[in-house]
Amino acid sequence: MLLALKQVTKVFNEGTIDEKVALRSINLTLAPGDFVTIIGSNGAGKSTMMNIISGRLFPDTGSVWINGKDVTSLREHERARYIGRVFQDPLAGTAPNMTIEENLALAYNRTKRRTLKFGVTKKRRDFFREALATLHLGLENRLTAKVGLLSGGERQALSLLMATFTKPDLLLLDEHTAALDPARAELVTELTKEIVEKYKLTTLMVTHNMEQALRLGNRLIMMDQGQIIFEASGNEKQSLTVERLLQEFQRIRGSQFASDRAVLG
Amino acid sequence: MSTAIFSAIESGFIYAIMALGVYLSFRILDFPDLTVDGSFVTGAAVAAVLIVNGTNPFLASAVALLVGFVAGSVTGILHTKGKINPLLSGILMMIALYSINLRIMGRSNVPLLQQDTVMTAMTEAWQKAGLDEAINGIFSFSGFVPRTWAIFVTMALVAIVIKLLLDQLLKTEIGLALRATGDNKQMVSSFSANTDWLTIFGLGLSNALVAFSGALVAQYGGFSDVGMGIGMIVIGLASVIIGEALFGARTIARATLAVIGGAIVYRIILALALRVKFLETGDVKLITAVIVMIALIVPNMIAAQKEKRRKKRKAQERGEHVASA
Ligand SMILES: Nc1ncnc2c1ncn2[C@@H]1O[C@H](COP(=O)(O)OP(=O)(O)O)[C@@H](O)[C@H]1O
Ligand SMILES: [Mg+2]
Numbered sequence: 001m002l003l004a005l006k007q008v009t010k011v012f013n014e015g016t017i018d019e020k021v022a023l024r025s026i027n028l029t030l031a032p033g034d035f036v037t038i039i040g041s042n043g044a045g046k047s048t049m050m051n052i053i054s055g056r057l058f059p060d061t062g063s064v065w066i067n068g069k070d071v072t073s074l075r076e077h078e079r080a081r082y083i084g085r086v087f088q089d090p091l092a093g094t095a096p097n098m099t100i101e102e103n104l105a106l107a108y109n110r111t112k113r114r115t116l117k118f119g120v121t122k123k124r125r126d127f128f129r130e131a132l133a134t135l136h137l138g139l140e141n142r143l144t145a146k147v148g149l150l151s152g153g154e155r156q157a158l159s160l161l162m163a164t165f166t167k168p169d170l171l172l173l174d175e176h177t178a179a180l181d182p183a184r185a186e187l188v189t190e191l192t193k194e195i196v197e198k199y200k201l202t203t204l205m206v207t208h209n210m211e212q213a214l215r216l217g218n219r220l221i222m223m224d225q226g227q228i229i230f231e232a233s234g235n236e237k238q239s240l241t242v243e244r245l246l247q248e249f250q251r252i253r254g255s256q257f258a259s260d261r262a263v264l265g
Numbered sequence: 266m267s268t269a270i271f272s273a274i275e276s277g278f279i280y281a282i283m284a285l286g287v288y289l290s291f292r293i294l295d296f297p298d299l300t301v302d303g304s305f306v307t308g309a310a311v312a313a314v315l316i317v318n319g320t321n322p323f324l325a326s327a328v329a330l331l332v333g334f335v336a337g338s339v340t341g342i343l344h345t346k347g348k349i350n351p352l353l354s355g356i357l358m359m360i361a362l363y364s365i366n367l368r369i370m371g372r373s374n375v376p377l378l379q380q381d382t383v384m385t386a387m388t389e390a391w392q393k394a395g396l397d398e399a400i401n402g403i404f405s406f407s408g409f410v411p412r413t414w415a416i417f418v419t420m421a422l423v424a425i426v427i428k429l430l431l432d433q434l435l436k437t438e439i440g441l442a443l444r445a446t447g448d449n450k451q452m453v454s455s456f457s458a459n460t461d462w463l464t465i466f467g468l469g470l471s472n473a474l475v476a477f478s479g480a481l482v483a484q485y486g487g488f489s490d491v492g493m494g495i496g497m498i499v500i501g502l503a504s505v506i507i508g509e510a511l512f513g514a515r516t517i518a519r520a521t522l523a524v525i526g527g528a529i530v531y532r533i534i535l536a537l538a539l540r541v542k543f544l545e546t547g548d549v550k551l552i553t554a555v556i557v558m559i560a561l562i563v564p565n566m567i568a569a570q571k572e573k574r575r576k577k578r579k580a581q582e583r584g585e586h587v588a589s590a
Contacts, residue, residue, distance in 0.1 A: 054455065080457040093455075095448035097442070106441050114438040117382045162456075 008062035037213035040223030084168030093159030096148030107162035153184030277529030286474030286499030295447035299355030303362025306494035308476025313489035333476020341465030382484035391415035504528035
């Protein structure tokens, strides 16, 4: 198993009137090469789950395993050796006052010990240029531009590249196209598909777009109130439709799927 | 007059080293570190006591630098491991250092007047080599003859070498992670860098420069005093802000050069201000505070004015369009 969550529970503000059970005894395993899309209503616990996998949050009980190793007590920067991550906020994944090539150099060191050698060398610059060209945004000609000058879509595409060009064992995408306009979102989605296929990355992708969740990946899970309430994979997923998903939700929960941002496709 | 300006520039180079340290914490790490007021004196105290006890002044200055690193690291540990907020971590360390500095010196003031210092050593070496005559020859047209060029030139070189080293450091893999820690902390962790360690290291480095500057200032002024660090952080900030406003900060290399320039300009402004009749030496801190206030407020006002004029122009253009349509 590449990733395993075992009985993971997370409660916020425990013992106060604001107590919120974000995750209830979640079990999830990913085989190498799995591309899992995650949908669910607002507050279902999707982001909390991503944060617990990446080590930004720690579970109250339960454990997180990566490559058969218990990483529950490892901190975020230690787990980052295995994980590439793109956030919803295009500002979150890059350093605005540093140049494109400096950002890439920082990301390049994800799996390597940092030294007092120069971060941007001629050889690496060629490599960065090549990698940037795959985004088809012309960023390869703007290596020394500050990232703060890029548009949201450009920044998100760059974040995606930075998270993936070092081939992480696990890629975590948390609504990484939600803050973009439809055209840019489509572009970043296409890039995501290309990159995941090219490197055969094991991927967990949260999306508010049901049609996208059906179109991408080999597995789909639906979350609600801190639980995984529905799962489909392989042929079953292939034959799913948005209507079927909504029906499933109503059947299991006895209520309408509620998400102000959900795009039904 | 020219002597006053000459010494202003001379001491400007020495204080520039401190300002580079402040630039590193405030600008690169985005950490408002107030340790500076204490660590500056720590550097002075360590160097002074070592020199009085017969240590080679160059070695004494190097030790001061290392002790400054330790002081800054402790502030970093208080913040990252102790989860104390940045301002408070610095203030706590600053207060703690006040007592530590008194302990190091054993009293509140250690004079260095009869001692061999970096400054006397350089001056002697220059005299032996006859360099002063040579330089005075070049500048003979100006009719200005300083007591020696040795300190001016060596301190300029030291400040510039430190600036260049800092520029290079900030381009290394560790340096990039350091900069990103101040720019987007969350993102740095997701690329395997330990922001705790980087903050501790960065603050250590910053205060190493501050303490080194303190050691040199003590040898330049001929004494170490427990009160010599009061308001040092404001002087450092003044240098950074004035420098950035006057010389720009588009790249790191540009910004660090600007900081040196800012430190010198600050010294010159201070020297000129002190020539105003009713101002006295005791007013230095007030003058410093006013300089920083002006340096902070004026650029904003200018920018706001420009923006206003631009808007007005735009409105007029539109108005003319409407009128002609
Ligand atoms: N840091 C936090 N403190 C308190 N409550 C939180 C925190 N983070 C998330 N929550 C709560 O936990 C629940 C799950 O949140 P989240 O995982 O962000 O949902 P999703 O990403 O599925 O929309 C929500 O009710 C949210 O309000
Ligand atoms: Mg979320």
